[in-house]
Amino acid sequence: MRAFSLAGLACLACAGTAFAAQPATVRVDYLHSGNALSEHYALDRVVIEPLPWPGDMTRTLDDTDRGINKVEVVDAKTGKLLYSRGYSTVFGEWKTTDEASRATRAFGESVRFPKPDAPVKVRILKRDERNQFSIVWTADVDTDALDVVRKQPPAPARPxxxxxxxxxxxxxxxxxxxxxxxxxxxxxxxxxxxxxxxxxxxxxxxxxxxxxxxxxxxxxxxxxxxxxxxxxxxxxxxxxxxxxxxxxxxxxxxxxxxxxxxxxxxxxxxxxxxxxxxxxxxxxxxxxxxxxxxxxxxxxxxxxxxxxxxxxxxxxxxEYYTSPVAYQASAGRPEPWEPNVTALHDPANVKWRHFVKPGTPLPTPWPKDAYEAHSREYQKVRAQLREDNRPEAEMSKLFAEDLAWTGRLFSQAPHAKTVGAFEGANYEAKGYYRSQQQCLMFDRSEAFCAVCAEAVGxxxxxxxxxxxx
Structure with a gap:
């Protein structure tokens, strides 16, 4: 890695100025193991990272309600909630694969938070069948304990x-x-x-x-x-x-x-x-x-x-659903926690209803049959290109042709720019809906739909x- 320029050093100094009053960064490494039917957690180590906490200490609690899991850090004596963040995990994705029905695996995971002044309880929560978070594991953590890792090898590269x-x-x-x-x-x-x-x-x-x-x-x-x-x-x-x-x-x-x-x-x-x-x-x-x-x-x-x-x-x-994925279909159609897809159990209260204009039909019609017929043929060609180990340029050309075809189809549809509920999302052709016909999370177009843009903001x-x- 090249040496820092003077401008680069100034930039890091700028970032470090506010660090002076920041607490240290604590990382809790743990093991997350199990299979399709059960999960287990075990503490691995507690680490004080080399750099101070990079985050805003006035925004330590997460109010976005996203993720399969959530970490909560609470004061061990008073129970006061000090820090929270929602997140998902590799284990959570693996658990939905076929392998998880016949094997048990373990994955390393970490949660990070600003160093507290006293011992804390680190709680891992998980969504239940009602889509509510409940505690699945708690670890007592004293960040001043003797076994906390405070010194590590030098950085293997410079940022x-x-x-x-x-x-x-x-x-x-x-x-x-x-x-x-x-x-x-x-x-x-x-x-x-x-x-x-x-x-x-x-x-x-x-x-x-x-x-x-x-x-x-x-x-x-x-x-x-x-x-x-x-x-x-x-x-x-x-x-x-x-x-x-x-x-x-x-x-x-x-x-x-x-x-x-x-x-x-x-x-x-x-x-x-x-x-x-x-x-x-x-x-x-x-x-x-x-x-x-x-x-x-x-x-x-x-x-x-x-x-x-x-x-x-x-x-x-x-939001796409015609490409092959590793995950197994869910037994029912529970309402997803993700902000941009819905099971539409209650059309009158769709989660992005503030974007939906009065009179918009829910579900919202779109040229689904034509899209799926084209996509079936496109996916066959795509699979064959990979099987034959063809040059990557041929795959790129196929992607461009597919995007152009989709754009032409959607541009002629009556709800091309409408925010509604378009069936086909979350890897499923039936039972899940996206908010607009086209979005960066649906195909290889260049813009987020209104709902995704709001979630990013x-x-x-x-x-x-x-x-x-």
């Missing part, structure tokens, strides 16, 4: 200030990590991270709120370029152990090495993480409140970066106050 708008506690801090970049490619990583961050801030509402963000970059170099793609017998060692083929899906890219991720990320200010993998093959992933990933060298990297960040940042659900508000310098 780059890509965009710094002000002190970290007053801004959203996005950390872009690189995985699969050799030492000779670190300049390439820096340029790619800057390009994708710049693109993010051309998409509303990030565009209008760009001054509420800091963006940092950090990459630990590898011996060879790229990350593992086991389905093609491609295996590479990398610092974050990011790989394709997660849960058997050839395009799903995640890391399941939580400790490696957190031990590297802790050396930069962050609240959100996006991992760029140094690969050409289309792929990515996003876990709410954990991290997102994107194939940095793909022709669709701009879309991947924003779409996957939408999952991680705002808890947005996938609410998350920005949780971490940064508009106009704060």
């Amino acid at each position: 780059i200030p890509i965009r710094v708008s002000g002190p970290s506690p007053q801004k959203v801090d996005l950390l872009i990590l690189g995985d699969g970049y050799t030492r000779a490619e670190l300049k390439k990583f820096e340029q790619t991270a800057k390009r994708l961050a710049d693109y993010l801030f051309t998409v509303s509402p990030f565009k209008e709120r760009a001054q509420d963000f800091n963006v940092w970059g950090l990459a630990v170099p590898t011996e060879e370029p790229g990350v593992s793609r086991p389905s093609t017998n491609t295996h590479h060692a990398s610092a974050l152990n990011t790989r394709y083929d997660i849960f058997g899906s050839e395009r799903y890219v995640l890391t399941t090495d939580n400790r490696a991720l957190r031990d590297i990320a802790q050396h930069a200010p962050y609240e959100f993480i996006e991992i760029l993998v140094n690969n050409d093959t289309y792929g990515g992933g996003g876990i709410y409140g954990q991290f997102s990933t994107a194939a940095a060298n793909n022709d669709w990297a701009n879309y991947l970066f924003v779409h996957e960040f939408g999952h991680h940042f705002a808890g947005l659900a996938d 609410q998350t920005i508000d949780l971490y940064s106050r508009p106009g704060r310098k």
Whole structure:
């Protein structure tokens, strides 16, 4: 990684100015194990991270009601709630796969919070069948105890200030990590991270709120370029152990090495993480409140970066439903917690009703049959291209043709710009609905629907106050 410029050092100093009065950052690492029928938690370690808490101490409680899980930190003596955040997990996604019905696995997870002055109880909550949070695990944590990790090895790489708008506690801090970049490619990583961050801030509402963000970059170099793609017998060692083929899906890219991720990320200010993998093959992933990933060298990297960040940042659900996924269909149609999809159990009180104009039919008609007929043929071609290991340019061309076809179909529909309830979302053709025909979370278009844009704005508000310098 290149040495800091004077401007870069000034940027870090700016971020560090507000840190002077900030508490330390506590990280609780724990193991989350189980299968489709049961879950278990076990404390691994408590860590004091090298950098002070990056967040706004006036916004320690989460009011967005998102995520499968929630962490609560309460004073052990008084029971006062000190900190909360909703999030989801890799385990939570794995639990919905077929493998979870026949195997038990464990995943490392972490929660971070500002260091308290006294012992606390760290509570993990999970949504129940009523979509309400209930406590599933509690750990007593004394951040001054003898077994707390306070000293760690030096940073394996130095962070780059890509965009710094002000002190970290007053801004959203996005950390872009690189995985699969050799030492000779670190300049390439820096340029790619800057390009994708710049693109993010051309998409509303990030565009209008760009001054509420800091963006940092950090990459630990590898011996060879790229990350593992086991389905093609491609295996590479990398610092974050990011790989394709997660849960058997050839395009799903995640890391399941939580400790490696957190031990590297802790050396930069962050609240959100996006991992760029140094690969050409289309792929990515996003876990709410954990991290997102994107194939940095793909022709669709701009879309991947924003779409996957939408999952991680705002808890947005996938609105598409014709692509194959690793998850098993749910037994019923419970109301999703995600803000942009609904089971529409009560059309008169659809969750985004403030966007719906009087007289809009719910469900809202759209050319669903024509779309699905086209999509079935498109998916066959897509699968064949992958099976034949065709050049990535052919896949990119197919994506462009599909998007153009969809755009033409939707432009002729009577509810092309309507906010309503369009059946087909959340990986299901029936029983789940999205708010508009087209959205960045539905296809490879370039704009969020009104509901997704609102959800993004609410998350920005949780971490940064508009106009704060």
